[in-house]
Amino acid sequence: MTETGREKLRRLCAEDIPAATQLSAQAAWNQTAEDWRTLLELSPEGCLAIEVDGHLAATTTLLCYGRRLAWLGMVLTKSEYQRRGFARKLLTHALEYADKMGIATIKLDATDQGQPLYGSLGFRSEQEIERWSRPGGNAAQLPAGRTSVEEPWRDLDSLVFGADRSQLLERLAQLNPPRSLSQSYLLSRPGRVTAYLGPCISENLGTARRMIEECIQNTRCAWSWDLFPRNQDAVAVARDLGFSPQRHLVRMARGKELREKEDAIYAIAGFELG
Ligand SMILES: CC(C)(COP(=O)(O)OP(=O)(O)OC[C@H]1O[C@@H](n2cnc3c(N)ncnc32)[C@H](O)[C@@H]1OP(=O)(O)O)[C@@H](O)C(=O)NCCC(=O)NCCS
Known part of the structure; x- marks a missing residue:
């Protein structure tokens, strides 16, 4: 695409x-090769690299959820190449691409850096x-949920999340079948270090708690779960189940205002996915 020197x-x-x-992995993140593959398969044109x-x-990756929303993630520069403007260049490219596609809102979950x-x-x-996070052993094996005839997110997810991310959810469900109960659902997947809990969408605290308990009970592995502290019900369930806060990020947005209904989001899909 563009080449300057090396x-x-x-x-x-x-x-x-x-x-x-x-x-x-060098940044101590939890994503696996399968997570990178998911991004590449869903967004071959939005995944960018600088090679030296x-x-x-x-x-940097950009995943489009229709024209309404795109998600930026995996903004990573190898330590020996940091502070040379690489991240800025990749982001500028990704934003130009989003603008060309007519994307209304772009969001991301930002680290302090x-x-x-x-x-x-x-x-x-x-x-x-x-x-x-909740401590435990390695995350190689995960219990699968129940496969349902209809995708359980069909009606609720885009209302709560704010955009149609059904392609992503279908892909995640292929990797590990979802749990679903009265119009609510929970997905989970293996991670590099810990198993990953989410996304989990429910308008009912009792239902969300039951699905999450069923998912992690009888597992010996460590778990990670990304949540909005504003959703006090999610915080309460996490605490009750032995989770404690590990990292703090900020959700940031550019473009048209588009708010998720965080009261019904018990777990996000991932910092790189929304
Ligand atoms: C954040 C990160 C991607 C920046 O990559 P980079 O290629 O070094 O960034 P750039 O050289 O393009 O710098 C862009 C701007 O960020 C600022 N910046 C870069 N590294 C920074 C750091 N460690 N702390 C604070 N500011 C930083 C620079 O001041 C620069 O601003 P400038 O252009 O006005 O000088 C890189 O430090 C990294 O991989 N960190 C670990 C993973 C991470 O936290 N990623 C962000 C996920 S949201």
């Missing part, structure tokens, strides 16, 4: 997955978001 900005591709997984001398140096950069690109802070 450095080349181009699309991320399937051959990059091992190096990309190393990059996210043929080696992956930085990444990323916030000044996003602020300078026109993102505003919306609300806090936290990673909660």
